[in-house]
Amino acid sequence: MAVNDAWTFPARLVVVADRDYIGDDARWLALIEAVGTAAAGMPVAIQVRAKGITPVEAADLATRARAVVPANVLLLLNGDAALAARLGYAGAHWPEHDIPAARPALALAYYSAAAHSAEAAARAERGGADVVLFGAVYAPGSHPGEGAGVEALRAAVQATALPVIALGGILPQHVAECMATGAFGVAAVSGVLGAPDVHAAIEAYLGAIDETINTSRTQGAVR
DSSP, rough: OOOOOOOOOSOSEEEEEEHHHHOHHHHHHHHHHHHHHHHHSSSSSEEEESSSSHHHHHHHHHHHHHHHSSSTTTTESSOOOOHHHTTTSSEEEOOOGGGSSSOSSSSSEEEEEEEESSSHHHHHHHHHOOEEEEEEEOSSSSSSOOOOHHHHHHHHHHHHSSOEEEEEOGGGGGHHHTTTTTEEEEEHHHHHTSSSSSSHHHHHHHHHHHHHHHHHHHHTOOO
16 A cells, blocks of 8 residues: 655545435534534544535525534535635535536635546546545445445546545445555545444544554555
């Protein structure tokens, strides 16, 4: 395994706060607040994802989510980059079908992009993304579906110079296998939002990430 120390994206763990997975807005916002509290000072980003609602509803929920997360936690808004900039999010996340041809001229520090293929990972780089979320690697825990596998993840890593975050059915015990492909880190939905203790779940992921990185460096595999 190789660890690239040149990448500057500040989060090795992305918690995807998927409203559809939770179902209840009050509980969803409470979980975002809990994740934000646990993530303070840690290399963790939160992606706020609320699909299938009106623009007015989306703006309201995005505003409420921004209000419950500490300012020092990296917060990304799924989909609407202009809304993210207006509300003071650190960045926006592009679904694969929304990856632009060029980076928008908005006051956002980071753009992440979803990719389900090596081609899409390369397209995200051309579109000005800072990081790629590739998945699903394993069968997702948050919705039905199959995993593409770690070799598909490896192909995505090799297709772009951007850091790649592995997503989809990933538990702490999968971290080493995913990062052995060259992935920068991992993302979780159910592994954090569905855990009985959000703080403990985040610690478990970060512990696995740190152990993997330290092992790589000990073995002299830094590139």
